[in-house]
Amino acid sequence: MKIGIVCYPTFGGSGVVATELGLELSKRGHEVHFITYNQPVRLELLSNNVHYHEVNVPEYPLFHYQPYELALSSKLVDMVKLHKIDILHVHYAIPHAYAAYMAKKMLQEEGIYVPIVTTLHGTDITLVGSHPFYKPAVTFSINKSDAVTAVSQSLKDDTLRLFDIKNDIHVVPNFIDLDKYNHDFTDCQREMMANDSERIVTHISNLRPVKRAQDVIDVFNNIQKEMPAKLMLVGEGPERERLEYRCQELGILDKVIFFGKSNEIDKILCFSDLFLLPSKTESFGLAALEAMSFGVPVISSNTGGIPEVNAHGISGFLSNVGDVKDMTKNALHILSDKKRLQTFKDNARKESLKFDLHAIVPQYETIYEDTLAKC
Ligand code: GMT
Numbered sequence: 001m002k003i004g005i006v007c008y009p010t011f012g013g014s015g016v017v018a019t020e021l022g023l024e025l026s027k028r029g030h031e032v033h034f035i036t037y038n039q040p041v042r043l044e045l046l047s048n049n050v051h052y053h054e055v056n057v058p059e060y061p062l063f064h065y066q067p068y069e070l071a072l073s074s075k076l077v078d079m080v081k082l083h084k085i086d087i088l089h090v091h092y093a094i095p096h097a098y099a100a101y102m103a104k105k106m107l108q109e110e111g112i113y114v115p116i117v118t119t120l121h122g123t124d125i126t127l128v129g130s131h132p133f134y135k136p137a138v139t140f141s142i143n144k145s146d147a148v149t150a151v152s153q154s155l156k157d158d159t160l161r162l163f164d165i166k167n168d169i170h171v172v173p174n175f176i177d178l179d180k181y182n183h184d185f186t187d188c189q190r191e192m193m194a195n196d197s198e199r200i201v202t203h204i205s206n207l208r209p210v211k212r213a214q215d216v217i218d219v220f221n222n223i224q225k226e227m228p229a230k231l232m233l234v235g236e237g238p239e240r241e242r243l244e245y246r247c248q249e250l251g252i253l254d255k256v257i258f259f260g261k262s263n264e265i266d267k268i269l270c271f272s273d274l275f276l277l278p279s280k281t282e283s284f285g286l287a288a289l290e291a292m293s294f295g296v297p298v299i300s301s302n303t304g305g306i307p308e309v310n311a312h313g314i315s316g317f318l319s320n321v322g323d324v325k326d327m328t329k330n331a332l333h334i335l336s337d338k339k340r341l342q343t344f345k346d347n348a349r350k351e352s353l354k355f356d357l358h359a360i361v362p363q364y365e366t367i368y369e370d371t372l373a374k375c
Contacts, residue, residue: 001031002031002033002084003022003025003032003368004085004088005032005035005089006018006036006072006091007036007096009039015042016041016042016286017175017286018034018091019034019041020177021364023043023050024361025365026050031049032049032050033052034052035075035076037054037057039054051083053079055071055072055075068095069099070099072096072103073099074103076088080103081107081110081112085114087368088100088103088104089368090145091121092119092120092124093118093124093138093141094129095137097141100145101140115147115371115374115375116147117147117148117367117368118142118149119149120142120150120155120283121151121284122155122281122283122284123210123283125163126304127281135163138163142159142167143167145167146375147367148165148167149169149367150283151173152173152284154308155284155304158304172360172367173308173360174286176289176352176355177357178357189267193230193271195228198229199223199273199274200229200230200274201219201275201276202231202274203231203232204234204235204265204275204290205237205287206235206236207238207243209280211237211278212278212279212322213278214239215322216231216243216276217231217243219276220252220276222324223332231252231256232257232259232272234268235261269290270294272291272294273297273335273341275288275291275316276299276300277299277301279304279306281304282303282304284304284305284306285304285305285309289309292310292315292349292351294349295346297341298310298315299317299319299331300316301318301323302318302319309355310351311347314344315350316330317333317334
């Protein structure tokens with residue numbers, strides 16, 4: 001198949017999933033066209049089967065807001081015609097599903113039919129999409145998609161609760177490429193970050209308020225009072241300064257490393273002992289799954305789709321949102337005993353195998369085939 005993938009090219013989870021999906025589809029013999037405003041961050045290798053088409057939005061002083069949807073739908077029309085793309089798979093409903101529908105309509109005028117698969121990722125439904133300013137357009141574009149998928153059962157339930165949806169929604173969980181990194185290497189350069197007696201706790205996110213990274217600091221502060229520990233904070237976002245001040249206030253700045261955006265997630269996870277994800281909402285929690293695939297147990301909130309990923313008492317523990325006390329208790333339980341820590345590490349890795357890309361990507365292929373067959 002010739003598949004057009006529309007996504008956000010940034011560090012966010014939806015862009016990562018879309019990029020990894022496209023790369024795997026290309027390995028499986030499909031021709032994949034990424035259409036977005038920047039080269040996706042994980043799209044390092046362009047091959048015969050992988051193409052990237054940039055959407056340009058010319059600046060014009062009249063526009064207070066540059067019309068990205070318009071530029072994207074025009075680009076989709078051109079790319080579908082030029083490369084004879086069979087199907088468009090858009091990740092994150094806003095504004096991608098809307099722009100794809102416009103492109104589809106324009107193409108129909110010329111007798112070209114291209115179906116649209118929309119994948120809902122989370123905040124496009126739970127935080128942004130359900131806002132009254134966007135809701136009618138989001139409902140419309142979900143209902144006009146030829147197939148709709150959600151990354152967890154929880155997100156599907158939220159979508160049906162918040163919107164008037166006439167379409168079926170398929171649950172296709174996010175996935176992980178377990179072969180991508182060499183998980184067996186033992187030299188993680190751990191000694192660069194901490195000494196043998198110190199436990200390494202990690203959090204990776206876009207540091208938006210929804211991630212509740214202040215809870216990460218508070219849980220870590222409690223941990224380091226009980227045992228020698230270091231905190232690795234990876235990611236960039238609006239909360240960063242506040243977090244730095246909080247660490248200074250608590251006198252733990254020397255135990256916290258702020259990495260900013262990093263391309264070395266594999267190295268950081270390799271030497272991590274525990275991953276914290278206390279989010280207020282999370283449709284899936286891809287960061288937790290990535291951590292688990294490196295054998296890092298997860299202390300998380302029990303919100304949204306996280307319980308579908310982090311198995312309570314097995315790969316880590318779940319607590320109510322904001323329950324720093326319970327998260328601390330659970331973290332100390334895992335970290336305080338070497339043997340127990342190893343059991344949780346092994347379990348985390350084992351649980352992550354359920355999300356192997358070789359099992360999940362064919363589910364998208366089936367959805368493409370069924371959607372094309374219906375046209
Ligand atoms: O985590 C974010 O805020 C980024 C956002 C995105 O769209 O890139 O993540 C959402 O999609 C990810 C991939 O499907 C999910 O793993 C995240 O749980 C989800 N974030 C939220 O629901 C807050």
